Amino acid sequence: MQVPLYQAKAEFFRMLGHPVRIRVLELLGEGPVPVRDLLAETGVEASNLSQQLAVLRRAGIVVSTRDGANVVYALAGPDVADLMRAARRILTEMLQGQAELLASLAVEGE
Amino acid sequence: MQVPLYQAKAEFFRMLGHPVRIRVLELLGEGPVPVRDLLAETGVEASNLSQQLAVLRRAGIVVSTRDGANVVYALAGPDVADLMRAARRILTEMLQGQAELLASLAVEGE
DNA sequence: TGAGCAATTGAAGACTTCTTCAAGTTGACC
DNA sequence: GGTCAACTTGAAGAAGTCTTCAATTGCTCA
Numbered sequence: 505m506q507v508p509l510y511q512a513k514a515e516f517f518r519m520l521g522h523p524v525r526i527r528v529l530e531l532l533g534e535g536p537v538p539v540r541d542l543l544a545e546t547g548v549e550a551s552n553l554s555q556q557l558a559v560l561r562r563a564g565i566v567v568s569t570r571d572g573a574n575v576v577y578a579l580a581g582p583d584v585a586d587l588m589r590a591a592r593r594i595l596t597e598m599l600q601g602q603a604e605l606l607a608s609l610a611v612e613g614e
Numbered sequence: 615m616q617v618p619l620y621q622a623k624a625e626f627f628r629m630l631g632h633p634v635r636i637r638v639l640e641l642l643g644e645g646p647v648p649v650r651d652l653l654a655e656t657g658v659e660a661s662n663l664s665q666q667l668a669v670l671r672r673a674g675i676v677v678s679t680r681d682g683a684n685v686v687y688a689l690a691g692p693d694v695a696d697l698m699r700a701a702r703r704i705l706t707e708m709l710q711g712q713a714e715l716l717a718s719l720a721v722e723g724e
Numbered sequence: 725t726g727a728g729c730a731a732t733t734g735a736a737g738a739c740t741t742c743t744t745c746a747a748g749t750t751g752a753c754c
Numbered sequence: 755g756g757t758c759a760a761c762t763t764g765a766a767g768a769a770g771t772c773t774t775c776a777a778t779t780g781c782t783c784a
Contacts, residue, residue, distance in 0.1 A: 663761090
């Protein structure tokens with residue numbers, strides 16, 4: 505690997521660092537989804553969604569296939585699905601931890 | 615939680631999206647580290663490191679304590695250490711998966 | 725072939741984040 | 755107190771990312 509590992513990791517996390525992209529990846533975690541549905545679920549403008557999908561595609565973590573007039577997206581591999589599950593679990597724990605921290609700070613503050 | 619979950623997750627990942635911050639978090643995964651050592655390990659300018667540490671502090675995932683003339687940083691809680699371990703594992707798998715993908719593409723291309 | 729929907733692309737401006745510099749704070753030691 | 759080292763802060767310009775618009779491609783169906 506040419507690029508230093510920290511750099512690669514940072515790039516990867518930065519790629520995850522957008523609400524629409526996260527949402528898309530979680531939806532794809534359940535299975536392939538046509539763009540039309542992603543559009544409906546995320547509620548963003550079509551061109552904006554396309555831009556975000558392009559970021560995910562460039563990162564190689566999703567793939568798109570055409571099905572007639574529609575395009576369907578899917579996670580590029582099972583690793584990605586695992587990753588999303590793990591990220592979800594971790595994040596939930598993490599945010600919960602922070603919520604508790606905030607709660608305890610609020611009590612102290614009184 | 616007021617902020618939509620996707621937003622919170624995205625912010626969290628964005629916070630991880632910097633090579634110096636990743637490096638720092640991994641070093642702190644082993645235990646508390648004085649700024650002096652972080653400085654030596656990362657090789658960045660002091661003020662730059664301080665800025666990155668401030669980002670991590672604001673996110674609440676590290677804490678700093680003064681020890682005489684030195685400042686020592688540590689992960690804010692055990693959850694964070696777990697998180698870093700999980701992130702490392704996931705990322706390694708992920709990057710490995712990508713490497714394999716690239717390798718197979720290279721073969722196909724010939 | 726042409727109308728029309730689905731999705732993507734390119735480009736421009738707004739907005740964030742990074743890096744760097746100079747200045748400030750805090751504690752140790754004389 | 756004065757000075758030095760360790761670290762942090764604020765601010766400014768450079769660099770990167772987001773959103774949006776208009777234009778484009780690919781497909782279907784008449």
